[in-house]
Amino acid sequence: MSDVDRRRAQARLKAAQVEYFPQFESVTWYKEPHLRKLYAMSLVLMIASATTGYDCMLVNTSQQFQRWQQFFGPDISDNNKLGILINMFNIGSIVSFFITPYVADHFGRKVAIVLGCILMIAGGCLTGLCIDFTMYIVGRFLLGFGNSLSQMASPLLLTEICHPQHRGPVTAIYNCLWNLGALIVSSIGWGTAYIDNDWSWRSITLIQTVPSLIQITFIWWLPESPRYLVNKDRNDEALAVLSRYHAGGDVHNAVVQFEFKEIKETIQMDRDADKATSYLDFFRTKGNRWRLAIVVSLGIISQYSGNALFSNYINLIYEAAGITLQNQKLAMSTGKTILDLIVTIAAALNVDRFGRRPLFLISTSGMVVAFACWTATGAIYENTNMTSIQSGYAQLVFIWLFGVFYDIGFSGLLVAYALEILPFHLRAKGMMIMNITIQAALAVGKFVSLHLLLFSTMLMLNPVKRTRLPGTTFHVTGCLCFFTPAGMWSN
Template sequence: MGAGAVTTAGGSGNEAFAHLMDPNRKWYNNRRLIALHGWIVLLLITSSINGFDGSILNSFQSLQVWNDYFGTPAGGRLGLLNAIQNIGSLAGYPFAPYLSDGLGRRPTIWIGSAIMLVAVVLQSAAQNWGMFIGARFLIGFGLTFAVNSAPLLVTEIAYPKYRASLTSLYNALWYSGNIIATWSTFGTQHINNNWAWRIPSILQGIVPVLQFLLMFFAPESPRWLISKGKDEQALQTLAYYHADGNDQDPLVQFEFQEIKSAIDFDREISANVGWKSLIATPGNRRRIIIIVAIAFFSQWSGNGLVSYYLKVVLESIGITSATIQILISGILAIWNLFWAVAASFCVERFGRRPLFLTSAFGMLLAFVFQTVCTARYNIAPTGASAHAVIAFIFIFYAFYDLAFTPLIVSYTVEILPYSLRAKGFNVFNFTVSVALIFNQYVNPIALSHIGWKYYIVYCCWLAAECTFLWFMIVETKNLSLEETAALFDGEGASTNLHNATREVRHEDFDEKASDSAYTGNNDLKA
């Protein structure tokens, strides 16, 4: 959180808020912040489950024993296998935001982990096609609850200085699951029985086990607590993790009052925060248009070809060895993690808009060259053309990871006000699943019928993405969760929230700030 609409004389809200943070309080030299970041890691690795599950079938397709056991799925049957997890996610979406807003962030994650544990057992012990498909449906169903709440809890409990980077890290860690899935399968590929795929399936249960055992020891969202009238508990949570337990700390008081004022203001202007609220105002409509668009773009930028059908893509350029296919996939996963994590720590330095635009235009160029090189290989097969295709796949993903890995989740949750955050993020996840299901069904069929010419469709789509992002993405650099209201809802919303928080007197903050060690470092950004 940062300095919402409240301002002090002589500076913006951000400057005032930065003034209240202790410049000596770093995450690595404060045991409370170390503990907080430990809990945040437990939340961030929810994305690892998603990455593991999204990658495991790509590796299984290269295992002969898996293909023998399940009859070498292809075409629509292969599409169903890849899509069934997202179909399971769709089944969970109607319930996820109500659990997240009703029961709380922590219980919702715990419920999702419990469901996924059951699914992992079923998948690891699968005896037939139906049992395997059912397990994957259940994984998607449980994952919906976890991924709906985990990033919300990260952004709502993070220390203000680190919020943007930590929330961006959430989706970046998708690739950590990708790495485990790919390299575990690379290690088991020489096992000449079904343990070659059962062992990686078992590893998928590591994160759900940790969350199942530890989740209720983690802090609950102060915003959720305040929304349920548990103000004292929210204040103590903020104080414990953000100010060494001092509930009179000016930073804690500032955060507490701004959250409380923003939530009270939301209640006053919108007694009904149901689904219609997502499109009830011009500001909310713009939010939803952006959210739906970047959700589609995250799956429809050509990345789905490599993420789910790398085997088919590599075979189209003459690479048929299962070992080489899995090796390329494993190296690509490490490459992606590097770029995604690096980008996560640059979101406040460079801003969201420059990263989105650089990512989109870079992907367009890389995919055009990948298409040209694939066409050349199909006309006159050469090793140089094949190697060029692989190189441009890596270049494409470097650009993709600048924005469409770290920012799609963090940008979505930060532009939504608290009252709509769970529902709006649920719309984002729903859209991703719909886009994935379409991709997973259509891609293998299109590749089998028109081959590399299908890449041209994505070249055109990427050009459309660049145009949309140029006109629609709003910069939110160095703004708090509450402060973005002025960007989407107009200055009137900012003024009204300012008036709602006037009870927090500026002189009180100035007095507390001068009496404490938290003075004068306006270079710190919320």
Template sequence: MGGPAAVTTSDSRGYADLVDRSKPWWKNARLVKLNLCILLLLITSTTNGYDGSMMNGLQSLPQWNAAFNYPSGGKLGLLSAIQNIGCLAAYPFSPYMSDGLGRRVAVIFGATIMCIATVIQTASHSVGMFIGARFLIGFGLTFAAAAAPVLVTEIAYPSHRAPATSLYNTLWFLGSIIAAWTTFGTFNVPTSWAWRIPSAIQALPSVIQVFLIWFIPESPRWLCSKGREEEALRILAYYHANGDRTDPLVEYEFEEIRAAIQFDKEIAANVGWSSLVKTPGNRRRLRIMIAIAFFSQWSGNNLIAYYMNKIFTAIGITDPNTQLLINGILNIYNFIIAIIAGLLCDKIGRRPLFIASTIGMFVFWVLQTACFAVYSETGNIAAAHTFIAMIFLFYAFFRSLTIFSQMMFIAFTPLIVSYTVEILPFALRAKGFTVFNFSLTLSLIFNQYINPIALNALGWKYYIVYVCWLAFEIGFIWCFLIETKNRTLEETAALFDGKDNADMLAQHAAVNTGVTISDQHSDREKAPSEDIIEEVKS
């Protein structure tokens, strides 16, 4: 067990004085092009968001229920969970494709599988066929979702990295919104196309990626790891400095990447799965990753996300149109405030956002529990309506950031992916992110099976379980989460690995790379890695 998380200084020692601030990024054609490429990667998350919201909406469609013999209990749990079981099946393979063949190859492989799977899902004529298609969707999603956010982190302009990666999970809601309003719009279709149309639209993000992925640059870090340093330098220069290879920022980034990879090869040569638990720094990373993965699914959010119609029925809202309408409005609301949170994560910091988020979720979940209990025991309609309001306020904390009474209330949604990716060193990034996704999927599958059964058996009392769990989350986040605001990936790694590894990284930077910062920045005569050492010492 460790003490309270380290609180670090808020200034960016690495690249802050090297970033070009002479004009806004949208006036730089190559940064615009790079951010469009990043946007194409970000929509990977929309497929996952679409799936959860679609399954929620389908449960309110009489046509879907009739087609699959009104599933309930374990059968309904399997229909919801099977996509994530498919994800689990792919986890042993996805990091090897991402590390071995490249981030882009993994994305296109996953997108292709999802395109095929959605065709099968749309054409389903039996429960077995529908379940098999959803399994394949999850299998393909793992390859794309394991590589896309990593590639975003590794190609983004330094000052855009945290907001761009944070937006990855935020775009879950774009898919969720499309699914919610598609199922609302097809409600009055009298045939099976009421649910086949939403099933077919699920392929849209993957189809876009299959056709446009070829325009996205490969990760400079991955290229360097394969000895293709010239390509890596060309990509960094083209997108980050308008083609100028001597730009101080490009020199700094390239030096850090080479030094870190050289360090990984010579000092941490064994980068197998066991490396995740071999050193104190990696064990700290693993503890945090697994915790926030479970927190992201066990905070009560998936009780609402996957079984909203069951909860609405329990509080007296039984009209399918009303259920679908609330689902659609809630997803738009979540999307807007999650985007705001993702864009502000570098201004506020990760640790304050996580702490405020867990406290806010705890408060409003307690209020939800109270409203649910009052309605269940007395039938009070006002309590039911207040319960709906508490759902929106709960998601304001879980999903993102909003301003209320001059306080910042924030989010798990934009941060869980960006924080996980940035605390992992290059050699372990794909494997570590796979462990994170594996943990997240396990927690999600458990929820999808247990929630409908427990809700039927315990009613409002099941909410008390989440009240206790949220209290535990607050304590864990307060004690163990480390601030990583405004740091390069290599500087963040040093915060976990300590002075000794930072010393070795600095030595490799000086001996093996021979790259120096431009004379116009002579006030930064030390190698970037030496700044890391001073940061750790402080």
């Protein structure tokens, strides 16, 4: 094709895009009463992300409590049992793989959220009031199962009720609130650490039911997904939702009519392509295979880039860095979580300004540099027989920097980007695949990291047998982290 023909083809494509995607007047959400109401109610959906952050960091925070260690002492002294305890939340999420997309697609996003909240409330009560190790891990299983339902359905409903001009930043902010949940548990844990009995850890364990109680109470005031309603041939209800929350009740609004038309056409095309949607649809076209590869790779990279070392075995990392006092550990955890929350929200609000791909590239490149420095300072600390306070604290500086770069890309865009590339008929299943990939990666990574860290720490404390901690744990993760920017560049 000549340059002239190429320019003509590009001009025709641009004209077609302008015709199909007309330019609408910019809408400022806080100036419109109906949008203020919509996004105020949408906070109920964002609670799901904060709940996940709370649940995921709960065991890691509890491990720093002496009373928790004493209560489960005989059980957690067995490394295999400790690994099971830490992984049970992820195992519950993996088991839910077979039911979650079905519930969300056939009964609606709101039903899936309510069912998930009920299971999480039950799991929170079991763990908070447990009398033994078995009761605790059963509660963690229920928490993981219920969290998968709520965590998958909430962002689906959020992105499908948002005004199209605000969808990018809002869905990006959703996953950022994971850090809010982590901040709440670490802050409350810092305070309850002074309780000199089992309620020091039981209190923060029971508090994890509060977000689910809030969500199950206020979810009924939220509208159902217009896409779900159209898919169930409830077109009038879908149009009413769009007009009420996107145009203040004006059914003839240009944006509302365009959205309604686009939803109907998209769902009809999905129906024409395949009457019975299944997971096999991901393999039937080149585009869907590429989407599947992106979703799976996002799930793996988000957990195997080094962040899990800190979030899952925070106590061992602090001990290896020379920080042994309980209050110091809790203060460090709280400070890091506050920083993570600020960075993630700032990145999410600028996602449309900088673009998804540049943020991912900045994130992964910075993670590689920070992780390399973390590994180097860890090696220096070891080689001084753990006597160099400066290198011990330097590790924590680079851990914080690593977290900052991770937050720029993965904390907000992990869910938002996946939702944007998935068509409606594969959206629930695609999100479930990403979630199951994350949970499986976490489960495997936690077991491996636990034994490597325990083995390395034991050797570090034994001057005769001591070996290098980075050589056993950090180098493996560092290699995986190094190849991440290349993968992002190819996308």
